[in-house]
Amino acid sequence: MKIAVVSGKGGTGKTYFATNLAVAVGAQLLDCDVEEPNAHLFISPKVEGEKLVCVKVPRIDLSKCTFCKKCAEVCAYNAIAVVGKQVLVFEELCHSCGACSIACPEQAIYEENRPIGVVRWGAGKGIELVYGVLNVGEPRATPVIESVKEMARDGGLVVIDGPPGTSCPAVEAMYGCDVAVGVVEPTPMGLHDFSIIADVCQNLSIKLVAVINKSGFGYEDVKSFCQKRGVPVVMEIPFSRRIAELYSRKRLLVEEESWRSRFAEALDKVSEVV
Ligand code: SF4
Ligand code: SF4
Numbered sequence: 001m002k003i004a005v006v007s008g009k010g011g012t013g014k015t016y017f018a019t020n021l022a023v024a025v026g027a028q029l030l031d032c033d034v035e036e037p038n039a040h041l042f043i044s045p046k047v048e049g050e051k052l053v054c055v056k057v058p059r060i061d062l063s064k065c066t067f068c069k070k071c072a073e074v075c076a077y078n079a080i081a082v083v084g085k086q087v088l089v090f091e092e093l094c095h096s097c098g099a100c101s102i103a104c105p106e107q108a109i110y111e112e113n114r115p116i117g118v119v120r121w122g123a124g125k126g127i128e129l130v131y132g133v134l135n136v137g138e139p140r141a142t143p144v145i146e147s148v149k150e151m152a153r154d155g156g157l158v159v160i161d162g163p164p165g166t167s168c169p170a171v172e173a174m175y176g177c178d179v180a181v182g183v184v185e186p187t188p189m190g191l192h193d194f195s196i197i198a199d200v201c202q203n204l205s206i207k208l209v210a211v212i213n214k215s216g217f218g219y220e221d222v223k224s225f226c227q228k229r230g231v232p233v234v235m236e237i238p239f240s241r242r243i244a245e246l247y248s249r250k251r252l253l254v255e256e257e258s259w260r261s262r263f264a265e266a267l268d269k270v271s272e273v274v
Contacts, residue, residue, distance in 0.1 A: 057096065
């Protein structure tokens with residue numbers, strides 16, 4: 001079973017939940033929050049391997065180019081422009097679709113690898129962790145997320161820590177998962193962003209369950225929303241100074257047996273909806 005842990009809003013405790021869950025139940029953990037991966041801070045893995053993530057970008061052989069502009073006309077992302085006797089490639093806009101190479105009548109376009117990040121893997125706290133790191137300033141997180149997900153083990157339990165938000169990176173992290181766990185704070189902002197996650201899951205036909213983190217504020221609209229949309233609440237984690245202290249010291253809740261069994265129970269409830 002593949003479980004995507006997502007949040008919509010940032011700062012809800014998504015990574016803390018995903019990491020505790022993976023350690024509690026012995027799952028492989030994939031950190032797909034590649035812009036700011038920090039599951040490894042809790043796991044402290046011994047890194048066993050690393051691979052570069054590259055994307056293909058077009059290069060122009062000007063000795064063959066006739067400056068016909070067909071490459072620029074076919075590019076849906078405005079990533080290539082022909083200006084006089086120059087062909088400009090805007091690498092950050094390029095989506096590596098290859099259309100320009102196909103459209104070029106002179107075979108003047110070839111492709112080169114451009115590194116945009118790295119994937120690392122290792123073990124710690126009794127689990128296997130794979131995490132991606134997107135290079136600073138790179139706009140496209142999805143190729144790094146894909147590379148992390150390629151390392152998901154076949155069979156067994158895989159927990160995917162997705163990026164916050166509801167745009168392409170979050171969708172890429174969720175894609176192909178059996179179920180999504182939305183970690184939500186009981187606040188109006190938390191509910192607003194969680195409702196978008198609920199819509200995304202509906203569009204992707206992925207079942208959604210909720211974990212209410214920092215519960216106990218008295219704001220009950222999240223529960224009402226879950227009831228109305230048929231989203232089971234599988235766990236509530238109370239707002240607590242002690243939990244915040246453990247978090248800030250990179251300590252996991254499941255180091256205590258009582259929390260370990262609560263996370264295992266949450267997994268049972270997640271499994272019921274799959
Ligand atoms: S399509 Fe090929 S020949 Fe035409 S401008 Fe682009 S690179 Fe040059
Ligand atoms: S590979 Fe695709 S996105 Fe990139 S420049 Fe060529 S047509 Fe545009």
